Amino acid sequence: MRLDKVTALVTGANSGIGREVSSHFRREGARLLLTGRKEQFDGAQPDDLYVPGDLNDEAFVESLARQAAESFGTVDVVVLNHGLQVSGPLTEMAYEDAKNVIHSNLLSAFLVMKHFAPLMPAAGGSFVLVSSRLGMVGKPDEVLYSAAKGGLIMLAKGAAIEWAERNIRVNVVAPGLTATPIIEASFQRREDPEAYRRQREGQIPLQRLATPKEVADAILFMASSESSYITGAVLPVDGGYTAF
Ligand SMILES: NC(=O)c1ccc[n+]([C@@H]2O[C@H](COP(=O)([O-])OP(=O)(O)OC[C@H]3O[C@@H](n4cnc5c(N)ncnc54)[C@H](OP(=O)(O)O)[C@@H]3O)[C@@H](O)[C@H]2O)c1
Structure with a gap:
């Protein structure tokens, strides 16, 4: 099992890619801390710890980190999968919607990284940030989402260098549709x-x-020791969309 004895936080675990990542990680032996905004997570298994809350709220992220420390001691892997898309022409985008996209995709990721890096063991750990093909190429009506997902890539690259001496790896998986x-x-x-x-x-x-499994496979690779010499990298899982 590729995640035997590994403790992992998966955000946005309630649906889509996050749900697939959770079951993948469980099968590979990880102990899971899952989070999402819904009060209940019907896919959670008895050994999982599910803590609902809004990752835009630093007080919640701090309390999540405290619960992780109490329950697991250390956290080896963090998958930042949560996110949301608000589409529409730039000149018609409400400032509140723009702030929501930047917060929910980028600043919330910063908050989790800030409060979970200190929980990683002395031997190191791995962050996997879920960006998008639109973090690498522009698209009409998706400008703010692209800006947030592109920001995630630079967040990962900078943190990868800042934390390299602690052997904390930070990588990005960028799914296509x-x-x-x-x-x-x-x-x-x-x-x-x-x-x-x-x-x-x-x-x-x-x-x-892509199937959710194909994206989860790439996230598992980046999370596990199979990618032990990879940090600050972006792995597109987009059927060639960004190869143009
Ligand atoms: N599906 C695609 O085609 C695609 C393509 C490229 C990239 N992606 C990226 O892949 C990731 C997963 O996508 P998905 O399609 O599986 O999305 P999804 O089904 O919409 O799931 C996203 C999850 O993020 C959670 N979330 C959003 N904002 C949050 C916040 N502030 N605090 C806590 N949780 C929050 C949502 O919670 P609620 O349910 O409570 O809102 C939801 O559970 C996202 O980052 C997305 O941008 C997806």
């Missing part, structure tokens, strides 16, 4: 879901969406 339940539901709301799907798939060199 992934077939999570929310994305599938958004396709179904289109007038012609199949035509819309074909159009979106046609923009991707591999001509299909």
